Amino acid sequence: MGPGPSDVHPRVLAAMARPTIGHLDPAFVGMMDELQELTRAAFRTRNEFTLPISAPGSAGMEACFANLVEPGDVVVVGRNGVFGERMRQNVERMGGSAVMVDAPWGRAIDPDDLRRALAARPEARLVAFVQAETSTGALSDARALCAIAREHDCLTIVDAVTGLGGVPLEVDDWQIDAVYSGSQKCLSCPPGLSPLSLSARAMARIRARTVPCRSWFLDVSLLAGYWQGGARRSYHHTAPVNALYGLHEALVMLVEEEGIEAAWARHRANHLALASGLTELGLELVVPEAERLAPLNTVAIPAGVDDASVRRHLLEDWGIEIGAGLGELAGRVWRIGLMGQSSSPRHVRVLLAALKSVLAD
Amino acid sequence: MGPGPSDVHPRVLAAMARPTIGHLDPAFVGMMDELQELTRAAFRTRNEFTLPISAPGSAGMEACFANLVEPGDVVVVGRNGVFGERMRQNVERMGGSAVMVDAPWGRAIDPDDLRRALAARPEARLVAFVQAETSTGALSDARALCAIAREHDCLTIVDAVTGLGGVPLEVDDWQIDAVYSGSQKCLSCPPGLSPLSLSARAMARIRARTVPCRSWFLDVSLLAGYWQGGARRSYHHTAPVNALYGLHEALVMLVEEEGIEAAWARHRANHLALASGLTELGLELVVPEAERLAPLNTVAIPAGVDDASVRRHLLEDWGIEIGAGLGELAGRVWRIGLMGQSSSPRHVRVLLAALKSVLAD
Numbered sequence: 119m120g121p122g123p124s125d126v127h128p129r130v131l132a133a134m135a136r137p138t139i140g141h142l143d144p145a146f147v148g149m150m151d152e153l154q155e156l157t158r159a160a161f162r163t164r165n166e167f168t169l170p171i172s173a174p175g176s177a178g179m180e181a182c183f184a185n186l187v188e189p190g191d192v193v194v195v196g197r198n199g200v201f202g203e204r205m206r207q208n209v210e211r212m213g214g215s216a217v218m219v220d221a222p223w224g225r226a227i228d229p230d231d232l233r234r235a236l237a238a239r240p241e242a243r244l245v246a247f248v249q250a251e252t253s254t255g256a257l258s259d260a261r262a263l264c265a266i267a268r269e270h271d272c273l274t275i276v277d278a279v280t281g282l283g284g285v286p287l288e289v290d291d292w293q294i295d296a297v298y299s300g301s302q303k304c305l306s307c308p309p310g311l312s313p314l315s316l317s318a319r320a321m322a323r324i325r326a327r328t329v330p331c332r333s334w335f336l337d338v339s340l341l342a343g344y345w346q347g348g349a350r351r352s353y354h355h356t357a358p359v360n361a362l363y364g365l366h367e368a369l370v371m372l373v374e375e376e377g378i379e380a381a382w383a384r385h386r387a388n389h390l391a392l393a394s395g396l397t398e399l400g401l402e403l404v405v406p407e408a409e410r411l412a413p414l415n416t417v418a419i420p421a422g423v424d425d426a427s428v429r430r431h432l433l434e435d436w437g438i439e440i441g442a443g444l445g446e447l448a449g450r451v452w453r454i455g456l457m458g459q460s461s462s463p464r465h466v467r468v469l470l471a472a473l474k475s476v477l478a479d
Numbered sequence: 480m481g482p483g484p485s486d487v488h489p490r491v492l493a494a495m496a497r498p499t500i501g502h503l504d505p506a507f508v509g510m511m512d513e514l515q516e517l518t519r520a521a522f523r524t525r526n527e528f529t530l531p532i533s534a535p536g537s538a539g540m541e542a543c544f545a546n547l548v549e550p551g552d553v554v555v556v557g558r559n560g561v562f563g564e565r566m567r568q569n570v571e572r573m574g575g576s577a578v579m580v581d582a583p584w585g586r587a588i589d590p591d592d593l594r595r596a597l598a599a600r601p602e603a604r605l606v607a608f609v610q611a612e613t614s615t616g617a618l619s620d621a622r623a624l625c626a627i628a629r630e631h632d633c634l635t636i637v638d639a640v641t642g643l644g645g646v647p648l649e650v651d652d653w654q655i656d657a658v659y660s661g662s663q664k665c666l667s668c669p670p671g672l673s674p675l676s677l678s679a680r681a682m683a684r685i686r687a688r689t690v691p692c693r694s695w696f697l698d699v700s701l702l703a704g705y706w707q708g709g710a711r712r713s714y715h716h717t718a719p720v721n722a723l724y725g726l727h728e729a730l731v732m733l734v735e736e737e738g739i740e741a742a743w744a745r746h747r748a749n750h751l752a753l754a755s756g757l758t759e760l761g762l763e764l765v766v767p768e769a770e771r772l773a774p775l776n777t778v779a780i781p782a783g784v785d786d787a788s789v790r791r792h793l794l795e796d797w798g799i800e801i802g803a804g805l806g807e808l809a810g811r812v813w814r815i816g817l818m819g820q821s822s823s824p825r826h827v828r829v830l831l832a833a834l835k836s837v838l839a840d
Contacts, residue, residue, distance in 0.1 A: 120501055122717065123499045123500075123501060123502065123717065123720060125499075126498065126499045131496040131497070131498065131499075131721075132496060134495045134496050134721055135492040135493060135495050135496035136492075137486075137487065137492065138484045138486070138487045138492075138663070138669045138670075139484075139800070140481055140484060140800045141484065141670065143794075143800060172534055172535055172538075172671065173533055173534035173538060173696065174533055174716045174717050174718075174719065175716070175717065176695070176696050176715075176716040176717075177533075177534060177538075177696045177716070179695075179696075180694065180695055180696045184694075204695065207695055208695055210691075211691055211692070211693050211694065211695055212693070300717065302499070302717055308499045308719065308720055308721035308722070309499075309502065309717040309718065309719050309720055310533065310671060310719030310720075310721070310722055330571075330572060331572070332572050332573070332693045332694075333541065333572065333693075333694060334537070334541055334565065334568055334569055334572055335534065335537050335538045335540075335541045353805065354537075355535045355536070355537040355538070356483065356484065356535050356536065356537075356661065356663055356670040357535075357670065358535065358669065358670050358671030358722065359484060359669055359670055359671075360487075360492075360495055360669035360671070360722075360725075361669070361671055361719065361721075361722060364721075433504075439500070439501045439504060444714065
């Protein structure tokens with residue numbers, strides 16, 4: 119119940135243990151096609167380029183910046199936690215120049231701040247921000263921010279690592295151009311894969327690049343040749359066969375069995391139950407109510423309470439992992455995840471009982 | 480029995496299905512330390528920076544070039560197949576300039592050719608080549624090539640994707656500076672991880688960089704902070720927990736139970752049995768005897784035989800996958816892997832019986 123990995127369903131673990139077959143085997147290639155369709159359904163998109171990157175979410179982030187940023191590009195980046203700062207570093211490593219739109223840690227990016235930044239820097243070509251800040255538990259309004267970006271003729275890169283499957287995310291309706299996630303949050307897979315989707319606008323910008331992408335491993339044109347080459351599928355890298363079995367099973371459970379909207383509602387209901395229970399224990403959530411991210415709940419550590427000791431007792435005596443604070447919030451908060459299989463009334467109940475007991479000791 | 484993934488032992492598959500725990504959990508961190516020791520034993524090195532990259536072998540290759548090449552650097556690259564060419568592309572994407580040392584497909588890199596190239600380009604800072612060319616089955620003499628590179632004061636990058644665990648590889652004795660492999664060849668893990676080791680000389684060169692590494696995800700200084708930070712371990716990316724369980728189990732079997740030298744001998748014995756059986760069937764190996772790579776055997780397709788039909792019959796009627804030719808060798812050869820768990824007398828016996836039957840039809 120930390121900031122991920124979340125609990126993994128036994129069906130997904132069993133899928134991970136299926137015999138490894140070749141990454142060019144016809145049976146595997148058929149599963150790859152299904153996986154792309156399931157990933158589109160989760161992202162609510164018809165984008166052709168929609169597939170899992172063969173590496174964790176931070177590689178999904180890098181894939182977006184490596185393909186969409188050219189040296190000299192100006193990129194407006196929202197920063198309200200660790201992952202917005204990581205975006206800035208990605209922009210600069212790709213030779214771009216980052217213009218920061220800051221918000222306090224624990225708050226959403228303010229759409230008016232983005233509007234002002236874009237008015238001041240009309241040469242900007244891209245807007246990037248984190249929908250669901252895993253380091254703080256703040257949810258930014260991706261729909262509003264993307265609409266502003268489009269008014270200024272910018273493409274958008276959206277981090278939905280903790281968003282996908284846990285909060286509403288409508289890639290096509292909101293006209294998001296590049297979005298990535300991680301397998302180990304609300305999808306409840308083991309970590310190691312990063313679902314990624316790129317719009318036709320993003321693909322056109324990538325095709326028009328004047329210098330090649332700085333990464334061979336993450337080059338979208340090469341990835342498309344392997345995932346989407348049909349009968350003329352070309353070898354790029356060796357896909358992580360067993361990890362993809364797991365993601366396929368998890369997406370079948372999420373998209374085909376539960377339904378993505380039902381999953382959003384479940385995450386919200388369990389979040390509300392947790393928030394109410396925490397309040398009863400006299401604890402305070404850090405993020406204002408309207409900006410709270412259902413899958414990740416950031417709780418202020420009460421004065422006089424020892425951070426590490428509480429987390430250790432939860433882990434050793436109750437078998438529950440919660441997350442420490444990161445960056446500015448280190449030592450000041452706990453991060454309680456209700457993600458994927460870990461978003462259930464039972465998880466809420468046990469966590470509240472455990473926390474009550476440990477805090478009373 | 481293609482060019483990888485190889486068969487995975489049920490113990491490794493079972494390890495993949497263990498419950499996912501947190502990537503910062505004390506129990507997991509203990510396993511990471513063991514994994515580094517096991518990886519050092521497999522590479523025959525005491526290099527401190529020795530760990531699996533959280534992505535397939537092509538990301539391991541990119542990690543070496545992204546960290547060791549600075550814009551403007553001259554890199555001498557051996558090219559005798561697909562992966563040497565991929566190295567060239569990596570050099571150029573990192574802003575370096577590649578000087579190619581070519582050998583025919585199916586042959587080793589000639590040490591004299593490397594010597595001449597280095598004499599002609601004394602400004603070269605790096606030499607890169609593939610020890611075990613998976614696209615052709617040729618084994619280059621890594622010891623000799625690295626010695627020549629050091630005479631010219633160059634660091635070395637060695638691709639041991641199909642070499643590690645299958646043929647002798649002595650990272651410390653041969654003074655290799657950067658070496659990477661893949662989990663899915665002679666280690667017999669599912670694909671998705673790339674063991675990597677960097678010498679103290681390589682680390683010093685990386686620390687002396689004047690421009691940052693172009694990749695955030697593969698930046699060695701950030702990776703070291705997570706894998707080797709000890710009590711002050713810092714978060715970088717979320718490690719692929721279950722894939723690492725699998726690699727740990729596979730390395731325990733290889734390094735602690737069988738022994739790495741015994742594994743080399745096993746790969747060689749099964750290769751010799753296969754080569755002899757293929758000769759009896761009237762088939763020819765493409766690579767001259769002294770340059771053959773035991774884990775990957777490249778066979779010329781006899782005149783009049785339909786490549787795809789033979790491979791399809793092997794897969795459908797016998798449950799055996801062998802590899803097609805790549806690049807220059809496409810349509811001209813089959814690639815038969817005897818890697819890791821797939822290097823056994825039973826595999827040799829069944830493959831020879833199957834091939835004899837299918838070719839007689």
